[in-house]
Amino acid sequence: MRTATLCLLVNDDKICLGIKKRKLGKDKYNGFGGMQEVGETVEQAALRELNEEAGVLATDYRKVAEMSYHFPATPEWNQVVHVYLVTRWEGEPRETPEITAEWFPFGNIPYDRMWDNDKYWLPHVLSGKKVRGSVVHDENKTIEKHIEFVETL
Numbered sequence: 001m002r003t004a005t006l007c008l009l010v011n012d013d014k015i016c017l018g019i020k021k022r023k024l025g026k027d028k029y030n031g032f033g034g035m036q037e038v039g040e041t042v043e044q045a046a047l048r049e050l051n052e053e054a055g056v057l058a059t060d061y062r063k064v065a066e067m068s069y070h071f072p073a074t075p076e077w078n079q080v081v082h083v084y085l086v087t088r089w090e091g092e093p094r095e096t097p098e099i100t101a102e103w104f105p106f107g108n109i110p111y112d113r114m115w116d117n118d119k120y121w122l123p124h125v126l127s128g129k130k131v132r133g134s135v136v137h138d139e140n141k142t143i144e145k146h147i148e149f150v151e152t153l
Helices: 042-054 118-126
Strands: 002-011 014-019 057-070 079-090 102-105 130-137 142-150
Touching: 002 042, 002 057, 002 118, 014 042, 042 057, 042 079, 057 118, 118 130, 118 142
Parallel strands: 002 079, 057 130
Antiparallel strands: 002 014, 014 102, 057 079, 130 142
């Protein structure tokens, strides 16, 4: 199973998301992240991907979730995603060739244009909880899910 990262930029009661322009998740809103490269730690991969996709350098962040995603029809998409909440950074999030950058109030997150499973775990992360979970997807819908709250990741 591949290792991936996801960074969620939050400021007060807003979150920065973007429309993915290519690859897995194309045309869906998501945070910023991608695959771990050989020789990188997961944390290094998260920071690199955030900079590549949003043009910012994280200065205050913490790991808030670890999610396993399974795609029975497309097993090459299977991955474990390490999720970081980023509360301070240098620079302003900007559009890149990979993804756009848009701010949303916590009460107006476009879950209907995101991965279906996000609605099950993201509100908990934004409220301060740590989450570990496993999700089985077809291409667009959550078929099965297990989400638990944890003290440490």
